[in-house]
Amino acid sequence: MELVEVNSVWKSYPRRLGMRTEENAVVQDVSLSIDAGETLGLVGESGSGKTTVARMILGLVNPTRGTIRVDGVDVATASTEELKRLRRQMQPVFQDPYAALNPRMNVLEIVTEPLVIHEDDSGAALGNGSQQRRTALRVKCVELLREVGLDESALTRHPHEFSGGQRQRINIARALALRPNLLILDEPVSALDVSVGAQIVNLLRNLQREHALTYLFISHSMPLVRYLSTRIAVMERGRLVETGEAETLCAHPRQAYTRKLIAATPELPAGAA
Ligand SMILES: Nc1ncnc2c1ncn2[C@@H]1O[C@H](COP(=O)(O)OP(=O)(O)O)[C@@H](O)[C@H]1O
Ligand SMILES: [Mg+2]
Numbered sequence: 001m002e003l004v005e006v007n008s009v010w011k012s013y014p015r016r017l018g019m020r021t022e023e024n025a026v027v028q029d030v031s032l033s034i035d036a037g038e039t040l041g042l043v044g045e046s047g048s049g050k051t052t053v054a055r056m057i058l059g060l061v062n063p064t065r066g067t068i069r070v071d072g073v074d075v076a077t078a079s080t081e082e083l084k085r086l087r088r089q090m091q092p093v094f095q096d097p098y099a100a101l102n103p104r105m106n107v108l109e110i111v112t113e114p115l116v117i118h119e120d121d122s123g124a125a126l127g128n129g130s131q132q133r134r135t136a137l138r139v140k141c142v143e144l145l146r147e148v149g150l151d152e153s154a155l156t157r158h159p160h161e162f163s164g165g166q167r168q169r170i171n172i173a174r175a176l177a178l179r180p181n182l183l184i185l186d187e188p189v190s191a192l193d194v195s196v197g198a199q200i201v202n203l204l205r206n207l208q209r210e211h212a213l214t215y216l217f218i219s220h221s222m223p224l225v226r227y228l229s230t231r232i233a234v235m236e237r238g239r240l241v242e243t244g245e246a247e248t249l250c251a252h253p254r255q256a257y258t259r260k261l262i263a264a265t266p267e268l269p270a271g272a273a
Helices: 051-057 080-089 107-117 119-126 130-147 164-176 194-211 221-230 246-251 256-264
Strands: 002-017 019-034 041-042 065-070 090-093 182-186 214-219 231-236 240-243
Touching: 002 051, 002 214, 019 214, 041 051, 041 221, 041 246, 041 256, 051 065, 051 182, 051 214, 080 090, 090 164, 090 214, 107 130, 107 164, 119 130, 119 214, 130 164, 130 240, 164 194, 194 214, 194 221, 214 221, 221 246, 221 256, 231 246, 231 256, 240 246, 240 256
Parallel strands: 041 214, 041 231, 090 182, 182 214
Antiparallel strands: 002 019, 002 065, 231 240
């Protein structure tokens, strides 16, 4: 079943050229699909348009042309109700694990914030009395922290007290809070040391198995994308140049650009696989 369907999508931004303004197409005619339960790897050099595709799937920016459907709903024209449902279903994890975390909030507040925001839908689950509600949030938070390899000692601590890898674990716990079925992972380990990144990648892999999650995994690193992905889509300057089964595409790349990406990046360190 197709969970995400990107159909001939374009995105242009105005660019000033002296006295004139010109439309600069940063995403051009991109079509791709993501099946429920799979990982689609989206790989390409910096500036190739990967994040723009991610932001359009998340409904944060609208395509200039083309359509994007998530679970059958056109993201650009969805009603408020439909968008609310999609927001629960689809969660992003971004590159910079610190920027995404509010430094004034503690881990309990950060991880359970999505539950509080969507409380009108999940209110029953949180209980009615304020004490009952606090207990329910705490229990849920500890459960989420354990899933990402942290424990309750983190609850009252703040983002600056954690390492980069731990911060990304907190982001992932928060992304899982509403029990989504789709994670949009935009360079989730690019800001981390290689060995720390490998641990996060393994965590993502285990979480996917446990929760039957669907991933869009974005990275400029072909070995990382290959390690996690069922299929890979290769982006070059706004266009998809090659899409295929991960192993086939890496063993028999058809495009020179794909071969360049394979050659450009070192293998994962021993222990990652
Ligand atoms: N809001 C924006 N306004 C103008 N240009 C943008 C905007 N967002 C992205 N771009 C441009 O689009 C291109 C693709 O960017 P991006 O999607 O971030 O690529 P990637 O994630 O592959 O590095 C870049 O040249 C970038 O400068
Ligand atoms: Mg990007």
